[in-house]
Amino acid sequence: MPEKIPTKVRGVTKQNEDGQNRQSIIKKFVDEYSDIYLDNEPENSYNPNAVAVYVYDDQNEQQQIGYLSDDLANRFHDKLNLMECVVDSVTGGGEGESLGVNIILIINTPEEIEEKRRVLAENKKTETPVISQPIKKAPSKPVSSKSRTIALFLCLLLGIFGGHQFYAGRTVLGFIYLFTGGIFLVGWVIDIIKIITGTFNDKSGKQITNW
Structure with a gap:
């Protein structure tokens, strides 16, 4: 049987890099029927997992x-392809209360994933409804309109001063790089690798892949 882990989404009162308030997003789009997706964020300066x-x-x-x-991310960041995520409940929302989101992580074994795929494939052929939920995983990130060449x-020229971060619209990180020498050069080197491999993101989380 799959392992099921109830947990609470962290950071729901923060703003996203594009300025959108997560509380507003939860209020508009999250309920017990919402599809929830997980995605790695290796560029996160606080926790690469x-x-x-x-x-x-x-x-x-x-x-x-x-x-x-952080505990769950460190345990499962490399197993997202085996995981499903469903909303358990949305809490709060009363006067002076912020909204919270409780979710259930479902950790499948590779054999269980294969079995679900087999059942889904058979269902597609016979057009017979299947009770089991399709496997959900994070969609591919959309592509940014920013130029990878410019980034x-x-x-290379101004990275330790945050030049590429400012270009990507990541102003906060730009200032951090400016005053820390590209986070003591380590972050600068990592960003060069990310840009070359097309995994560097702009402020909206879109990957800068186009040369």
């Missing part, structure tokens, strides 16, 4: 509502 929690809005765009706890150029 961070796992972000997303919901889709009415425009079919993914919106971040928070994170898994790499700025990173």
